[in-house]
Amino acid sequence: MSIWISSAAAFAVGCYALASVLVLVRLIKGPRAQDRVFALDLLYFHALLVLLVLGIRHENDTYFEAALLIALFGFVSSSAMAKFILRGEVIE
Amino acid sequence: MTPIPGWVEVVVAALLVSSGVFVLISAIGLLRLPDFFLRMHPPALAYTFGSWCVALAGILYFSVRESRLALHPWLIVIFLSMTVPVTTVLLARVALFRRRAAGSADTPPPLSPGREAPTEV
Numbered sequence: 001m002s003i004w005i006s007s008a009a010a011f012a013v014g015c016y017a018l019a020s021v022l023v024l025v026r027l028i029k030g031p032r033a034q035d036r037v038f039a040l041d042l043l044y045f046h047a048l049l050v051l052l053v054l055g056i057r058h059e060n061d062t063y064f065e066a067a068l069l070i071a072l073f074g075f076v077s078s079s080a081m082a083k084f085i086l087r088g089e090v091i092e
Numbered sequence: 093m094t095p096i097p098g099w100v101e102v103v104v105a106a107l108l109v110s111s112g113v114f115v116l117i118s119a120i121g122l123l124r125l126p127d128f129f130l131r132m133h134p135p136a137l138a139y140t141f142g143s144w145c146v147a148l149a150g151i152l153y154f155s156v157r158e159s160r161l162a163l164h165p166w167l168i169v170i171f172l173s174m175t176v177p178v179t180t181v182l183l184a185r186v187a188l189f190r191r192r193a194a195g196s197a198d199t200p201p202p203l204s205p206g207r208e209a210p211t212e213v
Contacts, residue, residue, distance in 0.1 A: 002096065005153070008105035012146075015112030019119030019138075026123050026131075034187045035128055041179055042122065042135050045143075045172075049115065052146045052165065053108060056153050064150075064164055071168060075175035082182040086189055 009057040013050055020046045037081045044074030100156045104149045111145035114138060128187050132180060139176050143169050 020043060027039035048070045055063030080090050114137055121134025150165035191199040 002101045004101040004105040005108070008108040012108040012112035015116045019115045022119040022123045032128070032187075032190065034183050034190065035131070037186075038128075038132065038135070038183055039122070041183075042119075042138070045135075045138065046115065048168065049111070049142060049146055052150060052168065053111075056104070056108070056146075056150055059157065061154070061164075064168075067168060068171065071171050071175070075179060078179050079175075079182055082179065082186050085186045086182070 006057060009053050012053050016046050016050050016053075033085050034082075037078055037085065040081075041074060041078040044070060044078070048074070094157065094159050096153075096156055100152060104153045107145045107149035107152075111142045111149070114141040114145065118142070129184070132184060136180075139172060143172050 023039050023042050023046070027036050027043070030036045030039060048067045051063045051067040051070065055061065055067070084090050118134040118136075118138035121137070122131055125131045125134065147165040147169045151163060154162035154165070188199065
């Protein structure tokens with residue numbers, strides 16, 4: 001592992017952590033429910049990016065499957081929450 | 093397991109750094125913009141540039157390291173390009189619906205009257 005890639009991965013993960021804190025502030029502060037759902041969807045996306053970067057950093061393919069699962073669960077949960085806010089129930 | 097040439101390391105590092113910067117910019121935009129419809133725009137920067145940069149870095153790195161074409165990080169980008177517009181459009185409809193239900197003054201009227209339920213509220 002070269003110093004270039006490891007330091008760039010550390011920088012990227014630090015940026016994702018800082019961005020997650022900012023999104024978390026929006027999630028707590030968000031004036032209405034749609035702000036909170038949107039912020040939660042973005043938090044899922046940040047976790048996915050962290051796993052992808054760690055997969056490159058540790059030269060391991062297993063992180064990739066976890067990232068794919070997080071993408072799937074993020075889509076399902078945020079669309080279900082949006083449907084719930086829109087109609088009051090998830091499956092009509 | 094081949095040794096990785098220097099230019100590949102530099103390109104992968106630059107892609108990772110730019111992805112981090114894009115995600116940070118989008119989070120700052122999400123925090124600072126004043127309105128929900130304005131706030132929907134900056135995360136598109138993260139969803140496109142952030143994921144594409146990381147996926148390209150992964151493709152390049154694993155392809156060079158294993159001396160074969162490793163395209164699997166691209167699956168994430170393809171999946172996100174299908175799911176993110178669905179979520180975004182659903183949430184935009186949610187915001188429009190709830191604003192009309194609350195009777196906000198700056199909400200645009202529906203294009204075809206009578207099709208959507210809460211228009212008379």
